[in-house]
Amino acid sequence: MKFYFKILFLLISFASFQSFGQLNTYSVNELDSLLNEEQRPIVFFIKTDWCSICHGMENVVLKDEEVTNVLNESFYLVIFNAESKEDVVFKGRRYVFEPSGIRQGKHQFAMELAVGQGTIAFPSTIIVSSEGKLYQSNSFINKEDMLYILKTIREALFE
Numbered sequence: 727m728k729f730y731f732k733i734l735f736l737l738i739s740f741a742s743f744q745s746f747g748q749l750n751t752y753s754v755n756e757l758d759s760l761l762n763e764e765q766r767p768i769v770f771f772i773k774t775d776w777c778s779i780c781h782g783m784e785n786v787v788l789k790d791e792e793v794t795n796v797l798n799e800s801f802y803l804v805i806f807n808a809e810s811k812e813d814v815v816f817k818g819r820r821y822v823f824e825p826s827g828i829r830q831g832k833h834q835f836a837m838e839l840a841v842g843q844g845t846i847a848f849p850s851t852i853i854v855s856s857e858g859k860l861y862q863s864n865s866f867i868n869k870e871d872m873l874y875i876l877k878t879i880r881e882a883l884f885e
Contacts, residue, residue, distance in 0.1 A: 771851055787868065793876070808836035821838070851863045
């Protein structure tokens with residue numbers, strides 16, 4: 727019997743450890759209701775499946791413990807695939823996928839958010855608040871720079 731309790735304890739401990747420091751992400755469709763409950767800046771991380779730099783930033787920078795803590799405490803993070811075929815609604819406007827060939831195309835939402843200087847590049851990180859766009863980068867952001875950007879925006883808005 728003690729053996730089963732030990733196994734149960736280990737399983738519960740392992741499950742608790744796995745959820746510690748988990749990055750909270752939200753869908754575009756959730757944002758309107760979230761913003762009605764609590765105003766926070768939104769970090770949009772725009773990526774594609776084929777972008778290896780996007781995967782690196784998502785899996786290393788965004789999942790860094792300190793970056794995760796700052797994001798979870800003060801921001802809503804949306805990781806959005808620029809080639810998603812899912813319709814989304816944000817601030818009362820509907821955005822759809824626009825095909826441009828066989829199994830190719832771009833999502834209107836990603837294009838509207840991430841276009842900088844007339845072009846789009848991946849990954850794109852855009853931070854917006856109720857007052858508008860606060861920050862945009864259409865390239866890789868390392869952990870140190872990401873922390874600096876997030877903390878600077880948090881301090882400017884909340885302190």
